[in-house]
Amino acid sequence: MEVIYVRPERCMGCRSCEMGCMVQHSKAKSLAGAILGGERPRKRLFVEDADGSRMPVLCRHCEDAPCIKACISGCLYKDEKGFVRRHKEKCIGCWSCVMLCPFGVITADPENHIAVKCDRCHKLDVPACVASCPTKALVLRDVEQIPAEKRRRLALSETTGREVA
């Protein structure tokens, strides 16, 4: 299974990922089209600033997802690919998922009165945020590769004394 892997050391805070996400979740599927059509698409990931260091924070599609457990209306579910998604029509806007997402990445859409979250761009091969990141701070990785890569980076940064991409 491929997951979106975040490399904060590469993030410049340009917010291209947020823009890519918004455009993908617009009806027009283009920036100009969305603006001209009066759409107000909502982003599902957030570039956060932790005292100068920036990083995109997004849904991890948790194995044992707290948002699904919190959902009191049967809206949130895990699809066949392991992505945590919504049955939009079932959301009642109770915000229980917002209350329990430890990453803070489920938000309220006040216009439609439903919770909004990352759907991993399940119809695309490459999610919009990953595709729009100019510095490859967001990449797709096979989940099996991550422990190995993490170990390599940790070892290198320990021995060289600097962050290794």
Place this chain on the structure above:
Amino acid sequence: MHHVILGGSIAAASAAAAIRGKDPRAEITVVSPETPFYFRPLIPMLMDGSRRMEDISYAGQVKDVTRLISDRAEGLDTKRCVVALESGGELGYDRLLIATGSAPLIPEIPGAGALLPLRTAADALELRKAASNAKDALVVGGGLVGIKAALALGKLGLRVTIVEKLAHLLHPRLDSRGAAAVEERLRLYGIRVITGETVAEVSTGKARLSGGALIEAPLIAVAIGSAPCTGWLRGSGLKADGGICVDENLMAGAGGVFAAGDAASFTDTVTGLKINSALWTNAVEMGRIAGENMAGGKLVCPGIWRVLNATEICGIPMVSAGKTEADPGEEAYAGGHFGYRKLIFDGPRLKGMLFMGDVKGAGIYTNIIRNRTELSERQKQKAIEATLGYADFAMAGAR
């Protein structure tokens, strides 16, 4: 292995899934006196007609139950490992989960028989029926259920009054300032709110309040809380002081007997006190832990929540967790630019939170409370300023 689960709500469903996950060959019997497996928090929507029973049922998703028995447990013999059923039969078990939930409290006043509770889907439909013949309604109890019931009745065109015994609505889920905002909004929605009083007496079509006022109310709903359904355990030898007492594995004293959800008492994460809760999220988690342990696991329940609520009332989204009033020695920060935010700290640890209006990022705070995270001065400052994010924790490790 024969697993018997008493109760047919979310603790039961959650336990059944956990048992099945560990033991594909387990035999799982669920005994429920009412229609099992529906989203109980949605019953106010059955009342106002915005949902039908089939819309709020998740029975179709519960695939782990081998056998469903429509009955009620009446007694328990832990030596012989059998449950006595109301219909007269007996049911043997290897592992038993008591997830019988809680029942609505009814005040002991003259005429109490006329009060309609809101606890089950059947109650909701009963209230809906009663509403069709009434113009005025009184709701006794200004908690979450009472307010949702009042709003549903209002939607059905009734003139509604809420009477709450305490000084403010939604205690302890909101503090007095938050409750004042809700009260004001309810009034705007045409609902009358009376606090500091309760119902003293009910007679045909009228209710007398403790202050003496007589209120016209052919329909009187009651929502003053619920108590664990444990009366049937008398003589079983199980300790059920309020709720069923369980150990950290959610085992209830006798061999192979577990308890979860509203029926059980357990430790509050924040205060360390033994509590009964009637919260969905607690039931999900306790059900899962009990289920795992019934199938041979050794999971420890870290604690449950007295306060852990998210909802929206009359257009005000709100989340509260832990506690909403500070105890001596704790600091409370209350304010906010967009709505109302309150955080309660015990030194570097967050003990309680209340967000109203803007609930974004609430989960970061509930997670900090649950994990008893020791915040740095900077993180605490950012929490107070409402700029704390996940990155403040992820990047703290990197620097």
